[in-house]
Amino acid sequence: MPTAQDVGDALIAATALVHNLELATANTSDFDWIEGLDVVNPVVR
Numbered sequence: 001m002p003t004a005q006d007v008g009d010a011l012i013a014a015t016a017l018v019h020n021l022e023l024a025t026a027n028t029s030d031f032d033w034i035e036g037l038d039v040v041n042p043v044v045r
Contacts, residue, residue, distance in 0.1 A: 005030075013037050
């Protein structure tokens with residue numbers, strides 16, 4: 001069963017995908033399951 005966090009992450013990811021944007025987050029593992037999403041961690045240099 002999806003959690004509220006999963007639903008929120010999916011909405012954020014969908015927005016990035018629709019607009020063909022990279023998603024910048026320190027929690028990259030939260031988005032590993034979404035195919036085609038470019039995720040970058042701005043905290044890691």
